[in-house]
Amino acid sequence: MTFLDSVLEVPSYGWKDKTGMLIKPSPKQIITEFFSRLNIFRDKKNWLSFMSWTMVLILAPCLFLFIFKFFTYKLLIAAFVYSMIVLGTHGTIWHHRYCTHRAYKFRNGFWRFFTQNLTIKIIPEEIYVISHHVHHAKSDQPGDPYNATGGFLYCFLADVNHQPIARTMDAKDYGRCVKLMKHTGVDVNTFAQYQKYGTLANPLRTVLSVVLSWSFWYFVFFLIGGHALACTLFGAAGVWAVGVRTFNYEGHGKGKDKRREGIDYNRDDMSVNQAWPGIVAGEWHNNHHLYPKSARSGFKPHQVDLAWYFIKTMNFFGAVSEYHDCKKRFYAEHLTVAPIPVPAIGVLADEPVTI
Template identity: 75%
Template sequence: MAFLDSVLEPPSYGWRDECGNLSEPSSNQILKEFFKRLNIFKNKKNWLSFMSWMMVVCLAPFLFIFIFKYFSFKLLIAAFVYSMIVMGTHGTIWHHRYCTHGAYEFSNKFWRFFTQNLTLRIIPEEIYAISHHVHHALSDQPGDPYNASGGFLYCFLADVNHQPINRSMTEKNYGKCVNLMRHTGVNTNSYVQYQKWGTLASPVRTIISVILNWSFWFAAFYLLGGFGLVCAMFGAAGFWAVGVRTYNYEGHGKGEDKRRDGVDYNREDMSINQIWPGYVAGEWHNNHHLYPKSARSGFKPYQLDLAWCYIKLLSMIGAVSHYRDSKKEFYQAYCAEPAAAKAAAKAYAKETKKALVADL
C-alpha cells in the first residue's frame, strides 16, 4: 500500500483535505491543473498526457468530415459498432484485463502484439494500468485517481490530473512500476531516462508505434471502403476516446450509492453493474471489483461478456495459454443459498404433488 499510495503524481490540490477526507477541488482548480499538466513547453515531462489528448484532437477532423461529407446510415452503423462495441471491448480485453490485472496469458508475443493492435491505439498503457492498480487499492477513497465523489470533471480529466505516474520516485519504486508493466511488452525507460521524461514509456518509441498503428488501420479501412470509411472509423474512435473518460464516474454511481440487492454483490465500494457497458464492452463493473483478476466478469446468464468471448476463443485456438475464470467462485459465494432454496422448493413441490396424487 505504501508504494501504491505514492506511485501517482499528486495534483496541486492534493488527494486529501486537512481532515484526511477527499479533497474536492472546484471546477476552476481542476481545469487549471489540466492545462498546466498539458503544457509541454513549460515541462517536457507532460509529453504523455499531451500526446493522449492530441490524439483526440487529431481524430476530431475525421469525425467532422464524416458528418458533413460522407455521412450515410450505413457508415453511421459501422461507426457505432466500431466505437461502442469494438473499441469498448478491446479496451476491456487489453488495457483492463490484461495490462492491469493479468487475468490471462498469451502463448507467445505474436498474439500479444495482435491483440494490442486490434484497434486504433489511443490510450497509453502506462496511464491506464498503473493508475488502475491504485483505483482498486483505494476505490472511492482519497487517492483514488477517478473518485466519483470528486465530481464529473474530477473523473473526466483524471488521465491528465491524477493518473500519470509520480515523477520523483526512487529507483526502487520505479523498478516496481516497471515490473507492473513488464508483461505488456511496452518498452520502458531506464531510471535515468525516466528522470528526464517522467514516464515509463519512451517518447520516440511510443510515437512511432502510434504512427505505425494508425497507418495500418488507415490503409485497411481505405481498402475496405474508401476515405468515407476511414473518416467514419477514425472519427468513431475519437468519439469513443472522449466518451470512455466518463465511464468511471458513471460506473461508481456518480458519487452516490446506487448499488442494488441481487445485482451488485460487492459492498466494499460504490461500483455498480450496468447493462449498456456490460453488453457493449463486457464491463460488469461491480462483478469486476469482486474478482478483479478474472478474465470473465459477466457471471449471470443475462450478462453477456464479449471481452470474455474473445479471450475464450483465443484459448480455444491456443493463443491464450492460461486464464482465470471466477464464475464458479461467484456462484458459490453469492448464489449458492438461493440455488439451494430453489432446489428445496422444487423437491417440496414434487413431494406435495405425489402426496396429493396418493390422497386422490
C-alpha cells in the same frame, strides 16, 4: 506510506485534507490543473498527457468529414459498432483484463502483439495500468485517481490530472512500476531516461508506435471502404476516446451509493453493474470489483461478456494458454441457486487453467 500511496503524481490541490477526507477541487481548480499539466513548454515531462489529448484533436477532423461529407446510415452503423463495441471490448480485453489484472496469459509474444494491435492506438498503456492498480487499492477513497465523489470533471480529466506516474520516484520504486508493465511487452525507459522524461514510456518509441498503428489501420479501412470508411471509423475512435473518460464516474454511481440488492454484490466500494457497458464491452463493473483478476465478469446468464468470449475463443485456438474464471466462485459465494450448466469447449475454473 506504501508504494501505491506515492506512485502517482499528486495534483496541486492534493488528495486529502488534514482530517483524511477527500479534497473536492472546484471546476476552476480542476481545469487549471488540466491545462497546466498539458503545457509541454512549462515542463517537457507533460509530453504523454499532451500526446494523449492531441490524438483526440487529430481525430476530430475525421469526425467532421464523416458528418458533413461522407454521412450515410450504413456508415453511422459502422461508426457505432467500431466505437461502442470494437473499441470498448478491446479496451476491456487488453488494457483492463490483461495489462492491469493479468487475468489471462498469452501463449507467446506474437499473440500478445496481435491482441494489442487489434484496433488503432488510443490510450497509452502506462496511463491506464499504473493508475488502475491505485484505483482498486483505494476505490472511492482519497487517492483514487478517478474518485466519483470528486465530481464529473474530477473523473473526466483524471488521465491528465490524477493518473500520470510520480516524477520523483527513486530507482527502487521506478523498478516496481517497470514490473507492473513488464508483461505487457511495452518498451520502457531506463531510470535515467525516466528522470529526463518523467514517464515509463519513451517519447520517440511511443509516437512511432501510434504513427505506425494509425497508418496501418487507415490503409486497411481505406482498402475496404475508401476515405469515407476510414474517416468514419477514425472519427468514431475519437468519440470513444472522449466517451470512455466518463465511464468511472457513471460506473461508481456518480459518487452516490446506487448499488442494488441482487444485482451489485460487491459492498467494498460504490461500483455498480450497468447493462450498457456490460453488453457492449463486457464491463460488468461491480462484478469486476468483486473478482478483479477474473477473465470473465459477466457471471449471470443475461450478462453478455464479449471480452470473455474473445479470451475463451483465443484459449480454444491455443493463443491464450491460461486464464482465471471466477463464475463458479461467484455462484458459490453469492447465490444459493447453482447456474444451469452450459456446454462449453475447454475447462472453466477459478484458478489458472493451462493447456
